[in-house]
Amino acid sequence: MNPTDTLKEYPVWDRTTRWFHWINVLTIMGLIGVGLVILYAKELGVSTDGKIWLKTIHVYIGYVFCLNLVWRIIWAFVGNQYARWKAILPGGKGFLTALREYKAGFRSGNIQYYQGHNPMAKLMITLLLVLLITQAITGLVLAGTDIYFPPFGQTIKQWVAEDAKQTDLIKPYSKENVNEDRYAQMRAFRKPFITIHLYSFYLLLIAIILHVGAIVVTEVRERSGLISAMFTGRKVFPNKPVDAD
Numbered sequence: 137m138n139p140t141d142t143l144k145e146y147p148v149w150d151r152t153t154r155w156f157h158w159i160n161v162l163t164i165m166g167l168i169g170v171g172l173v174i175l176y177a178k179e180l181g182v183s184t185d186g187k188i189w190l191k192t193i194h195v196y197i198g199y200v201f202c203l204n205l206v207w208r209i210i211w212a213f214v215g216n217q218y219a220r221w222k223a224i225l226p227g228g229k230g231f232l233t234a235l236r237e238y239k240a241g242f243r244s245g246n247i248q249y250y251q252g253h254n255p256m257a258k259l260m261i262t263l264l265l266v267l268l269i270t271q272a273i274t275g276l277v278l279a280g281t282d283i284y285f286p287p288f289g290q291t292i293k294q295w296v297a298e299d300a301k302q303t304d305l306i307k308p309y310s311k312e313n314v315n316e317d318r319y320a321q322m323r324a325f326r327k328p329f330i331t332i333h334l335y336s337f338y339l340l341l342i343a344i345i346l347h348v349g350a351i352v353v354t355e356v357r358e359r360s361g362l363i364s365a366m367f368t369g370r371k372v373f374p375n376k377p378v379d380a381d
């Protein structure tokens with residue numbers, strides 16, 4: 137850094153992006169916390185009613201998480217230039233060169249500043265988004281197939297019902313008005329979804345640790361106010377960022 141340069145503020149994260157980020161953090165923390173208790177329910181001696189209650193709470197938090205995620209996906213089409221797909225997704229002309237240059241600059245100390253996501257961050261954010269979308273889709277299927285919650289719960293009840301006119305009688309963990317064969321078919325159908333939900337959860341834990349670690353290391357090295365930028369919307373740089381207008 138040239139000591140004669142002064143730090144200048146650059147606006148980056150718009151209000152929607154910041155709200156999305158913190159709602160996302162809070163709901164994911166809630167989903168991980170309750171998800172872990174569901175995962176170890178047997179070891180923790182949780183009763184059947186307790187499990188249904190935990191899953192209901194997990195699904196309600198999941199709805200907030202899904203709506204927030206859908207809103208962010210829409211925002212990637214209409215938000216400011218740093219919120220858009222072009223600023224998020226890796227690839228495109230010059231991406232690999234930009235990635236090489238960014239890594240070389242990071243190592244040598246001749247840092248290339250980015251107002252939005254740097255090329256490494258694009259890879260990380262895309263991985264996180266893929267995992268979150270996977271969790272959202274598989275979670276909604278599980279909500280329907282496990283405790284008959286929307287948006288698929290009613291369809292699942294119709295599928296497993298002995299008498300399709302009395303689906304109201306079908307309750308989680310109860311065999312009332314449930315056809316054994318069709319229930320077994322439904323459980324076989326849901327099996328890959330729970331497997332993907334679980335492995336994607338493990339990957340997400342690793343990705344979150346990497347994401348937080350990368351932010352701390354980058355902030356220590358670049359000093360551009362990465363963390364406070366998710367509150368204020370602004371980063372500070374000694375030189376004009378590579379992706380600034």
Ligand code: HEM
Nearest residue numbers: 167171172174175195198199271272275276278279282337
């Ligand atoms: C970041 C997002 C999420 C994480 C980290 C997460 C994590 C977990 C974990 C660790 C489990 C326990 C898995 C097991 O028992 O094998 C679980 C189960 C479950 N999740 Fe999620 N989840 C997420 C999103 C969602 C969403 C959006 C929904 C639905 C709206 C959902 C619905 C469910 C249901 C119904 C179960 C119980 C499945 C069963 O035990 O059969 N999850 N989740």
